[in-house]
Amino acid sequence: MANPTAIVRAPGKTFAQAISGHPEAESIDFDLAKIQHKAYVQALQSADTKITFLETIESHPDGVFVEDTSVILKNRALICPMKETSRQGETDSVVPVLKKYLPLEYLDPPATLDGGDVLDTGEIIFIGLSERTNSEGIDALSTISSKPVVAIEVLQGLHLKTAVSFLGGKLLIVDPLSVDPKHFPDFDIILVQEDERYAANCLTIWHKVLMPAGFPHLATQIRNHGLQPVELEMSEFEKADGGITCLSLIIPATPA
Numbered sequence: 055m056a057n058p059t060a061i062v063r064a065p066g067k068t069f070a071q072a073i074s075g076h077p078e079a080e081s082i083d084f085d086l087a088k089i090q091h092k093a094y095v096q097a098l099q100s101a102d103t104k105i106t107f108l109e110t111i112e113s114h115p116d117g118v119f120v121e122d123t124s125v126i127l128k129n130r131a132l133i134c135p136m137k138e139t140s141r142q143g144e145t146d147s148v149v150p151v152l153k154k155y156l157p158l159e160y161l162d163p164p165a166t167l168d169g170g171d172v173l174d175t176g177e178i179i180f181i182g183l184s185e186r187t188n189s190e191g192i193d194a195l196s197t198i199s200s201k202p203v204v205a206i207e208v209l210q211g212l213h214l215k216t217a218v219s220f221l222g223g224k225l226l227i228v229d230p231l232s233v234d235p236k237h238f239p240d241f242d243i244i245l246v247q248e249d250e251r252y253a254a255n256c257l258t259i260w261h262k263v264l265m266p267a268g269f270p271h272l273a274t275q276i277r278n279h280g281l282q283p284v285e286l287e288m289s290e291f292e293k294a295d296g297g298i299t300c301l302s303l304i305i306p307a308t309p310a
């Protein structure tokens with residue numbers, strides 16, 4: 055079977071100015087972020103993922119979080135109408151690369167939508183009603199998508215995927231303080247405990263689950279489900295309110 059492709063972008067020198075509500079945002083270390091990003095890319099490669107690099111952009115401190123710029127659908131990619139003004143130009147550099155893979159689709163205002171709010175579980179797409187994605191964005195995705203789209207209120211945190219990850223099959227990780235697990239009656243759910251909330255955002259590729267380092271309970275539960283946790287240092291991205299999935303835009307081997 056062919057391998058997935060990950061579109062990534064290394065952090066720029068302005069990364070420390072990323073939007074953040076994290077109490078330690080002031081101490082973002084750019085050099086350490088570069089090292090952590092390299093390790094992330096290596097982990098993707100070790101999971102048999104092809105890497106496509108976007109050029110680093112200094113004009114957009116959050117440019118490293120490429121997941122938010124697009125949603126990969128069956129046979130097309132949606133270019134996200136991002137709510138945050140400082141992030142809106144990020145899509146300009148994604149478009150020429152992404153259109154080599156898939157036809158593109160755009161949404162009109164007043165829709166706002168970040169890729170971090172869209173969780174594709176194979177048969178159903180869950181979308182977060184969040185700080186960044188509004189009901190117009192949700193309606194627009196429902197119209198475009200060939201799969202059923204289910205809206206879910208995000209009670210805390212930035213995006214739906216900050217709190218929910220799909221591990222394949224019928225398995226999810228959910229942070230119950232941010233998203234009510236009752237939204238997922240047909241899934242097996244690993245609930246993250248309160249002191250491991252940051253790890254609710256994981257990225258599964260084949261049997262590997264890329265997750266932040268230092269969350270032993272969740273790592274054990276992932277292992278117990280026959281998957282292999284791959285722990286990555288994420289401190290500098292966490293300080294910018296970003297998680298594991300935010301750092302890549304994954305084009306599946308066969309877009310789902």
Ligand code: CIR
Nearest residue numbers: 072073119170294295296300
């Ligand atoms: C932002 O606030 O937009 C960035 N600092 C963090 C984006 C994280 N992206 C994601 O969860 N998909």
